[in-house]
Amino acid sequence: MSPKKAAEIIGCTVAHVRRLIRRGKLKAKKTLGPFGLDCKNRVHYVYSISLPEAKRYRDLPQHRGRPRSKLQEQTSEKDDCR
Secondary structure, three states: OOHHHHHHHHOOOHHHHHHHHHHOOOOOEEEEEEEEEOOOOOEEEEEEOOHHHHHHHHOOOOOOOOOHHHHHHHHHHHHHHO
């Protein structure tokens, strides 16, 4: 699955999922993207995360900050108050 879908399951942003992958806290496969090289000869990669891996990270205990599942609930409550 893509980092976007994994972020929805975990309850965080796509940028945070990519950061977790780079730090090695979330296992993912790095493959060459569909476009290969661009005009400046830069290689584009795509991350692929398995569903069990995303669920494993979601179920890990969180030590700091707001709980992941309540983050989305609180943002929707703020929208309702306005």
